[in-house]
């Protein structure tokens with residue numbers, strides 16, 4: 001019987017939707033377009049590199065999530081996309097998702113369903129239909145929804161959270177752990193950043209290439225008196241490893257966590273890592289971490305003995321898709337539990353403002369702290385590289401200024417001063433997140449000349465704060 005169901009589903013849904021038999025069907029939620037065509041297997045919206053009509057992993061095909069958003073908008077089902085959808089139950093992959101529908105229908109009773117469909121008013125009928133499928137796609141171990149999950153009132157758990165909650169303009173900076181077997185370079189950089197910034201993002205194997213573990217480096221940074229922001233990418237973890245690392249961070253006194261889906265392995269080096277399995281995405285990571293913190297449970301329902309306390313962050317991509325679509329994806333992350341956002345690099349201010357407006361329309365800005373991404377550019381090669389990165393847009397006039405400059409570093413510095421000046425005055429921007437800092441002197445100059453240097457970083461001794 002099961003084999004017959006599978007064959008039927010494979011042929012029918014394969015023909016109509018290109019079904020890959022994930023066994024956890026979301027067509028109801030995704031405007032009847034199969035999301036599994038996404039090379040990252042994302043089930044909660046687009047990645048930060050999506051563009052209208054083009055996938056950032058495989059430019060020969062369109063971004064499937066753009067198609068989903070576009071159709072959902074036409075069908076008036078945009079808000080359906082806010083629901084935090086669960087990761088795959090791998091036990092079901094390859095099996096018939098229609099079987100779940102059959103079991104659910106049997107539970108309700110076929111006659112009862114027919115009666116309630118016939119008797120219900122049209123609006124009520126849609127609601128009943130939605131509820132019927134929602135119970136199938138939201139198992140008890142997930143119970144995702146589309147409503148905000150604000151953290152319970154608490155004292156700030158980190159220096160960064162304290163700065164932001166006091167309404168002070170925060171400065172964070174990215175630090176890439178070296179691909180070596182010693183902390184020598186890392187310690188030196190932490191020493192240089194001390195006293196300059198409120199938090200240091202410890203990146204997690206960026207560009208899909210291995211570096212010292214971000215968790216280990218975050219612990220090291222905390223020991224050296226810095227407030228680390230531990231980045232964790234979904235790409236390299238299963239949900240088991242992820243929860244283990246979150247517990248490890250809690251036990252080690254790391255309080256700022258930032259979750260991102262991660263660059264596709266095809267961005268990395270040969271030999272490429274496995275590309276076809278993504279166990280979860282950034283929205284699901286935020287959801288899992290928030291449940292661990294606020295409900296004290298693991299995904300399998302087991303309780304965590306001691307309270308874990310985190311300041312949860314996520315990445316945001318102002319230049320992906322269109323502002324209104326991207327704002328919805330951002331709202332989803334904030335609803336799931338993100339308390340602060342760090343954006344991709346901002347060079348195109350009018351587009352960035354459009355994104356902020358879209359966030360404001362959705363009432364997101366007042367519920368989250370947003371730090372805008374800024375990076376110094378040291379040469380034209382770096383500018384060309386950045387302009388090609390998924391989710392980064394450098395307007396032509398900025399590229400022209402850099403190309404015609406005698407001294408690219410000086411021109412890039414001037415451009416960044418102008419950008420920071422405008423960012424400081426934009427409502428909804430709560431800080432600056434510096435990326436790609438090769439030389440700490442660049443950062444010092446930027447902080448000094450932009451007036452941000454007057455700001456006193458909050459260096460917290462996390463362990464001392466725990467009591």
Ligand code: SF4
Pocket residue numbers: 013017018019020021022023024025026027034035036097
């Ligand atoms: S979501 Fe899964 S079950 Fe549904 S059409 Fe796509 S691959 Fe098939």
Ligand code: SF4
Pocket residue numbers: 037038039040041042045046047048049050051054055056057058062063064065066
């Ligand atoms: S652009 Fe990103 S979200 Fe869109 S299909 Fe490609 S990998 Fe998936």
